Amino acid sequence: MAHLVARHHPGSRRRRVSYRRRTQAGFALWLLLATAGISGALGTPSVIERPEARDTGAALVQPGAPAVAPDRLTARFGFCHSGGGRNCVVDGDTFRFEGEKYRIADIDTPETHPARCAEEAVLGEAATRRLRTLLNEGAFTLDEADRDTDVHGRKLRIVTRGGASIGDQLVDEGLARRWEGYRRPWC
The missing domain is CATH 2.40.50.90 (OB fold (Dihydrolipoamide Acetyltransferase, E2P))
Incomplete structure (x- = not known):
């Protein structure tokens, strides 16, 4: 009987769901990073064309692509x-x-x-x-x-x-x- 009470305790169910969601989110992140690493190794272009920008030729640059050097100078003028x-x-x-x-x-x-x-x-x-x-x-x-x-x-x-x-x-x-x-x- 004590086993059933502990099993159906509201807090224990939330912990299990939370743990499952964390592991699923972690796996999804790992899969995303692994896929990005594989596509980079296969020579996937670093510039991806946006579907809504096809007419203008505008493109999105992926993070890490050597497009524009970051702006580093700043001051209060x-x-x-x-x-x-x-x-x-x-x-x-x-x-x-x-x-x-x-x-x-x-x-x-x-x-x-x-x-x-x-x-x-x-x-x-x-x-x-x-x-x-x-x-x-x-x-x-x-x-x-x-x-x-x-x-x-x-x-x-x-x-x-x-x-x-x-x-x-x-x-x-x-x-x-x-x-x-x-x-x-x-x-």
């Missing part, structure tokens, strides 16, 4: 009001990071020091604020451009996050132009 600072934004295409001055190589933004007209001043301030926001949103990468520095001694870099150019984002938002090798007036 302010504004460089007096021209100095360790991590700050000068204007829409220039900033200081770790004390070094950088110019975003793939764009041109309106001038703010000094602006040549009221429209340029307004757009330049908006580009400056937006660049600060974008840099503060997370880790980024500084990719090399065609030259290392410009005539002002600023390091020329293309700023990316997740492989996408932050400069392109500013262009898409109407706050910058693609760099054409020279400045054009904004007024």
